[in-house]
Amino acid sequence: MVRSAEGAGVDDGVDSGAGWHASGIDEVQARLGASDAGLSAPEAAERLRRWGPNQLEPRPPVSAWTILVAQFRSVVVLLLVLAAVGAFLLGDRLESAAIVAVLLVNTAIGFPVELRARRAMEALLQHQVHEATVIREGRPRRIPATGLVPGDLIEVAEGEAVPADARLVDSAGVRTTEAALTGESVPVEKSAEATAEPDTPLAERANMIHAGTAVAVGTARALVVATGMNTELGRIGRLIESVADEETPLERRLDALGARLVRATLGVAVALAGVGILRGFDPLLMVEMGIALAIAAVPEGLPVVATIALAIGLRRMARRNASVRRPSSVEALGSTTVVCTDKTGTLTAGEMTATVVVTAGAEVAVTGTGYDTEGALELEGTPIDPRAVPGMAALLLGAALTARVRIEPDGEVIGDPTDAALLVLARKGGAAGDDLLVRQPLLGEIPFTSESRLSASLHGRESDGARDAAVAWIKGAPGAVLARCTALVGANGLEPLDDARRASLEARNDALAAEGLRVIALARAEGVDPASARDAAHLPKTATFLGLVGILDPPAEGVAETIATLRTAGIRVVMITGDQAPTAAAIARQLGLEVGDPLNGRDLAALDESALRDAVARTAIFSRTSPADKLRVVEALRHSGEIVAVLGDGVNDAAALKQADVGVAMGIRGTDVAKEVADVVLRDDRFRTIGAAVEEGRVIFENIRKFVFYLFSCNVAEVLVVAGGSLAGLPLPLLPLQILWLNLVTDTFPALALAIEPGDPGVMKRRPRPPEAAILSRRFVGTLLFYAALITAVTLGVFLWGLRTGPLDRAVTLAFATLAFAQLFHLGTARARTPVLRPARAFANRWALGAVALVVGLQGLAIYWPPLASMLGTVPLSAPDAATAVGLAMVPAAVGQVIRLRPTSPRRTSA
Secondary structure (H helix, E strand, C coil): CCCCCCCCCCCCCCCCCCCHHHCCHHHHHHHHCCCCCCECHHHHHHHHHHHCCCCCCCCCCCCHHHHHHHCCCCHHHHHHHHHHHHHHHCCCHHHHHHHHHHHHHHHHHHHHHHHHHHHHHHHHCCCCCCEEEEEECCEEEEEEHHHCCCCCEEEEECCCECCCEEEEEEEEEEEEECHHHHCCCCCEECCCCCCCCCCCCHHHCCCEECCCCEEEEEEEEEEEEECHHHCHHHHHHHHHHCCCCCCCHHHHHHHHHHHHHHHHHHHHHHHHHHHHHHCCCCHHHHHHHHHHHHHHHCCCHHHHHHHHHHHHHHHHHHHCCEEECCCCHHHHHHHCCEEEECCCCCCECCCCEEEEEECCCCEEEECCCCCCCCCCEEECCEECCHHHCCCHHHHHHHHHHHCCEEECCCCCEEECHHHHHHHHHHHHCCCCCCCHHHHCCEEEEECCCCCCCEEEEEECCCCCCCCCCEEEEEEECHHHHHCCEEEEEECCEEEECCHHHHHHHHHHHHHHHHCCCEEEEEEEEEEECCCCCCCHHHCCCCEEEEEEEEEECCECCCHHHHHHHHHHCCCEEEEECCCCHHHHHHHHHHHCCCCCCCEEHHHHHCCCHHHHHHHHHHCCEEECCCHHHHHHHHHHHHHCCCCEEEEECCHHHHHHHHHCCEEEEECCCCCHHHHHHCCEEECCCCCHHHHHHHHHHHHHHHHHHHHHHHHHHHHHHHHHHHHHHHHCCCCCCCCHHHHHHHHHHHCHHHHHHHCCCCCCCCHHHCCCCCCCCCCCCHHHHHHHHHHHHHHHHHHHHHHHHHHHHCCHHHHHHHHHHHHHHHHHHHHHHHHCCCCCCCHHHHCCCHHHHHHHHHHHHHHHHHHHCHHHHHHHCCCCCCHHHHHHHHHHHHHHHHHHHHHHCCCCCCCCCCC
16 A cells, blocks of 8 residues: 655655646656666665555455354244243243254255355455566666565556556557546547646546556556555455445335244234233243243244245356345345446447448448447448448548557457557458558558547558558548548549548538447558658648548447336336547447436536436436445435346446445456445346346345245144134144144245246236335235235144044144135245146146145155154044145135236236
8 A cells, every 4th residue: 555755855746636737747857766767676665665565455264163153143943942941941842952953954045056156256256466667776677566666667558558657658549448447438649748627537537547547559657556456446446445334125024024924923922921810821831832932933944945045046147147246135136226237348239330431422330249240331221231332442441551459269359459449340241352562562651640640551552562662541530530531432433532521521520429439530642751750740631531430339239128128117217438429429329328418427426425326317427437436326226225236347437336235246248346346246248148137136125925825824824723722612623743843844845946936928027016015015015914814724723623423632733724724825826926726837846846745745644653752742534624724725816816816917026
C-alpha cells in the first residue's frame, strides 16, 4: 500500500486521484521527484521500503471453519437444536438422537457443497505475475511489476498490460483497452498533452494509463504516479470492501419462516398445557405433553430438504455453464425484479464487427459477428460480389493493408480490435489473401497521432513493386481523411469530390455515429515517397476517398431473446455502462430495451438520493458511469424495494456486483476482481444463461414452497390429531415414537422428492414474487391448514371407529396407518398447481414415484414386521382394516385433485 514519501522530496499525495491528468509533465516530474533518466537504484529501494510493493491487498479466503459454523446460523436449524435439547431433557433420548442425526445430515450435505463452491472460485482467481520495463539510472530493465514505485519511468508497448497508474511522457500512437476499468468498448487514444479540467471523468483522461488496462497498439513512456491500493484499481478495491455482505432473499425468507415457527411451537406448547391444566389434568404431565407436541410440530426434514434443493440447483446450474459460489444465490436469481447489466462483453460480444460499408454509390450491409469470417456483403438483403460495387474492391484492399493486427486461431486478437474488424471485413470480401504482402510489399508506415487523427500504410504497386514511389492506404477519422481527398470512386471511375458529395458523406458519418457506430474512413493516395514520408504532413492532399466503415461491438448471441423472456417474466433490464450514451442507446434499441432518456455520470452526480430513486424507476440506460455511480444506482434500486441482480465482467463492475442481491460475473473475459466478489460466474460468458438461472431459481423457490407446504401440512395434522384426541378426552391416537417415525420417514422422503420436482411450464410467465413476500403467506397458511384439517378429520374418524370396533392398539395402528398414507397421498396435491393424475405429470418426477414406493414399503414394515412393529407399538391390520385406512387416506388427496381441476391464474401463489 502506498504511504507518504517523507524526506524524498515527493508529493505526499501520490495517488491516481491527485490531479495528475491536469498537470504539465514538468510539474508532474517535480512533484514526483523524477527525472528523464529515471530513479536511481538506492532511491527506488528506499521508496519501495517506505511505500510497499505495487500490488493489491488480497482478500483473506473464507476458512473451512467459517463455512462450517455458517451451517448452524439458520433460525430453523437453531430451533431443531432446541428441540433436540428439549427431547433429551424429557427423557426421550431416541427422538433427541434422531434430531441430532438430521442436523448432522444437513451439515454433511451443506458444508461440502458450499466449500466446493468456494474452492472452485478460488481456482478461477489465480493471478498472473507480470513484469514491467522501467528506466533506472538511464537504462531500461525488466523487473517484477511489484517493484515499481511512484516516480519510476516505465515503457509500455503493444500487447503489454499496464503495471501501474502513470502519466504519459511521450506516446507513439498508443491506444489502450480500458473496458475492464471504465467500460469503454473501443481502444482509447492516448497522448501526452495535459487535460485542462481537473474533474475530467476517468474514461476521458487521455494522458493517463491505468493498472488493469492493456496497450492495444503503439508504444509510450510514462511516469508512475500511483501503485498498489492507490491506483484506480485499488480505489475500486476499497469501494468493494466498503460494501457489507448481506443475506440472500432465500436466507431472509427462511429465517422469517423460522421465527414464525418458533412463535407457533411456543404457542402450541403454552396453549395445550394451559387448556389441560384448566381441565384438571396433572400440570407436570400437561407441560411435558405441550413440549412434546411443540417438538413434534418442528419439521425436522426442512433444513435437509432445503439444502438438498439448493445443491440440486447448483448441479443444474453447473450443467448450464454457471459456477455458483453461494448456493442460496441460485434462488435469489429467481426472486429478481431488476437485472442491471454492463454492456461491453455482457450484452455485446466484446468483438468489434464491421456492420456497414458506405461508398460513393452504395450502402452495403455486412453480416456475421465477431472475428469469425463467416458472413457476406449484402445489398438490400442479397449477397453481392464486391467488384460489382464501384470502389468496394479498393476499400477492402485498403482495409486489409492498413490493419496492424493478428487474429489467433482461437479468436484472440493481438493488436487493435478496430483493426481486427477491418481485417475480418476484408476477408469476408475476399481481399486478404496470404500472398497480399508479397504482391504489395510494405515499404513504410505513418503512425496515428491525436493531432492528425489518421494513419497510413505505404505499399509498392501490385504491377512492379517499385520502391521509389508507393501507394499510401489511409485510414482514420472521417473528417481528417475527407480533408485530404479531392476525388472518389464512382460509377464512372474517378469522380470529383465536390461540396455536395462531401456534405452528403459527412451527414452519413454523423448518422452512423449517432447510431453508436465507430466510423472509419479509408482513402488512397498515389506517388508517396516512402523514404521521406514519416508523418501525415508528407501525405498529399489529393487522395481518393474510398468509403466509410461502420464498426460496432454487436449484441451477443441470444441476448435479445433472453431480454424478451425476462420482460415476459416481469423482470426489468437496466444497462449501466461506462461507454458513451449514443453507443449504449444503439445497442439498447437492437436488443429491444426502452431507450427513454439515458442518464450519464454527470447527471447522476447532480441527483440526491431521493431524486436518484425516482430516476432509477424510469431510466433503463446509465452511460459514462464510474464504479461509484454503478454502486449508487444498485443501492437506489434496492432501497426502492427491488431485488437486484447485477451482471458484469470488469473491475469497474465489482462494487456493484457485491452490493447486489446476487452478483453474476463473466468467467472467460471477466476480471479476477469481478469473479471474486460475484455469487455466480458464467463459464461460457453467455447472457442467456441468466434466463436459465432465473428460471432455475424460480423452480427452486417453488419447490421449497412445495415441500414447506407438504411438511407443515403433515406436521400440523400430527399436532391436531394428538391435541384433538387429548382435548376430547380420548386415549392418545398416536404414540411418541410413531410421531417421530412420521416426521423422519413418512414426511421426509416425499419432501426430498419435491426438491427435484420439474418446474411448471408457466414459471417464466409469472410476475416476480414481491420482494417482501414471506414463504408462509396468509393464503398459503390458509391452504395448508385446510389440508391439515382434512387429514386430521380422516385420521380421528378412523381412530374413533377403531375404538368402537376393537381394542386400543388396533385403533392406534389404524390412525397411524391412515395418517401415514394420507400424508403420502398428499404428495400429489403438493407437487403441482394442476392435477397430478395426468400421465405426463404423474411420471415427470420418477423420484416422487420412488418415494411413494419406498414409504409404502417402510410403512408395511412398521405394521407387519414384528421387531419394528413392537418398537413402534403397532399391530398387524386385517385386509379390510388396511383397505379402510387406505381408502380414508385418499379423501384429502382426492379433494386436492378436484380443486386442482379449476382454472389457475398464472399469478396465483398458493401451493
